[in-house]
Amino acid sequence: MDQSQSGTNGVGQRLRELRQKRGLNQQDLASADISVSYVSLIETGKRAPSETVLKALAARVGCTVDYLKTGRDDARVKELELKVAFGDMAMRNGSNGEALQSYSEALANAPLLGEQMVRRARLGQALAFEKLGRLEAAIQLFSTLHEDPAVVAGSVEWAQVAVALCRAYREAGDQVMSVEVGERALRTLDQLGLDVTDDHIQIGATLISCYYNRGDLTQAQLLVNRLTALAEQNGSRVARGAVYWTAALVANSSGRVEESLALTERALALMAETDNARHVSLLKINCADYLLDTESEDLDRAQQLLDEAQEAMLEVGTAAEQARLETAWARLALRQGAPEAAADRASRALGLLRNEARFESAFTRVVLAQAQFERGEAREGAETLRAVERQLGTIPANRNTAMVWRLVGDLWQAHGFTAEALTTYQRALSGVGLRPLRASSKVVAPLS
Incomplete structure (x- = not known):
């Protein structure tokens, strides 16, 4: 095939690929001056279109004449790369909807972009879906990237995708898959024998949170111990902060509240000088929550932490993260003895969560119920607790849901609803895997 034929065939191939990608048929490209058969001849490389025909066809498939001729359109490529960069910036600023739109517009023209830029846009799109609560779509995209042979195991890109997939499964309530992804990633790193990097430490930190959600505090603590040593030896301030952040979560769940406070303060000190205002604010909310879990009367410190977190959360926090702040308030x-203010804050948090069937909104409703009881609204408080129970029935059981069941039981008990409290405590035990005895079963007394 001579040079002219080769160039003609390239034009036809690019025209066919773009047409099919946009869901068009050959008739869609035809006009009074361009017949369907002529379009077919161009696509098969049997006719070389004129400049006029090229211009008309390029307009119909949404590309430039230069792209049809050469496969390159430097101005358009630059424009699409800027869209991806804008998506990255929008994500950092918390504008997740704008980010999703930018990534999607770039991916609509994926044939014009290089493979690495396409993967970057797909990862950004998946992260935007995750931030917007569209976890099923996010998991599908993360999984595709995780299985892509071009994403080299052990690379920064691979570690970022592994962390995101592990986290998305965790947020979706699939604790089995979240742990499986995290453990498989750590095994891969061990087998590769690579030097420990911040990205590797982040995989472990995410896995700790998955163990916590599954209720496996022993495995979580063992990994905390391993990662703490690695982070202190090889990690940056951010990596060490991430480890102490998750270590605090495990300590608090194990009843070591003072230790969790100390670990969170240490994480804050490490991450305070970074430019990730969102993470620092989330840590401050955690620290305030841990203070409120104690009998400490240092409520001024909790208020200071929440004041400092509020500005950044309003700018870069997701709706769920802003709701966490409102619940902490x-x-x-x-x-502080202000149930009216507590009820207002809790109601605002529920509005941000849009009544989704999530652990966060169930917990917030418990706080609202407590405020209602303290305002003397026993009937409203009881109705809110029953709404919590209905909501918990739609969420996969894990340690978090068991904790909320326990709080509901405590409120029933505190306000004289003994039968309701007993039922709720049983649900709490079932949430951590302890099933009630069957009626015919006998309780065996322990050996003395």
Whole structure:
């Protein structure tokens, strides 16, 4: 095939690929001056279109004449790369909807972009879906990237995708898959024998949170111990902060509240100088929550932490993260003896969560119920607790849901609803894997 034929065939191939990608048929490209058969001849490389025909066809498939001729359109490529960069910036600023739109527009023209830029846009799109609560779509995209042979195991890109997939499964309530992804990633790193990097430490930190959600505090603590040593030896301030952040979560769940406070303060000190205002704010909310879990009367410190977190959360926090802040404010108001303010804050948090069937909104409703009881609204408080129970029935059981069941039981008990409290405590035990005895079973007394 001579040079002219080769160039003609390239034009036809690019025209066919773009047409099919946009869901068009050959008739869609035809006009009074361009017949369907002529389009077919161009696509098969049997005719070389004129400049006029090229211009008309390029307009119909959404590309430039230069792209049809050469496969390159430097101005268009630059424009699409800027869209991806804008998506990255929008994500950092918390504008997740704008980010998703930018990534999607770039991916609509994926044939014009290089493979690495396409993967970057797909990862950004998946992260935007995750931030917007569209976890099923996010998991599908993360999984495709995780299985892509071009994403080299052990690379920064691979580690970022592994962390994101592990986290998305965790947020979706699939604790089995979240742990499986995290453990498989750590095994891969061990087998590769690579030097420990911040990205590797982040995989472990995410896996710790998955163990926590599954209720496996022993495995979580063992991994905390391993990662703490690695982070202190090889990690940056951010990596060490991430480890102490998750270590605090495990310590708090094990009843070591003072230790969790110390670990969170240490994480804050490490991450305070970074430019990730969102993470620092989330840590401050955690620290305030841990203070409120104690009998400490240092409520001014909790208020200071929430004040400092509020500005950044309003700018870069997701709706769920802003709701966490409102719930923390509600808890503080209860400790300050202001149930009216607590109810207002809790209601605002539920509005941000849009009544989704999530652990966060169930927990917030418990706080709202407590405020209602303290305002003397026993009937409203009881109705709110029953709404919590209905909601918990739609969420996969894990340690978090068991904790909320326990809080519901405590409120029933505190306000004289003994039968309801007993039922709720049983649900709490079932949530951590302890099933009730069958009626015919006998309780065996322990050996003395």
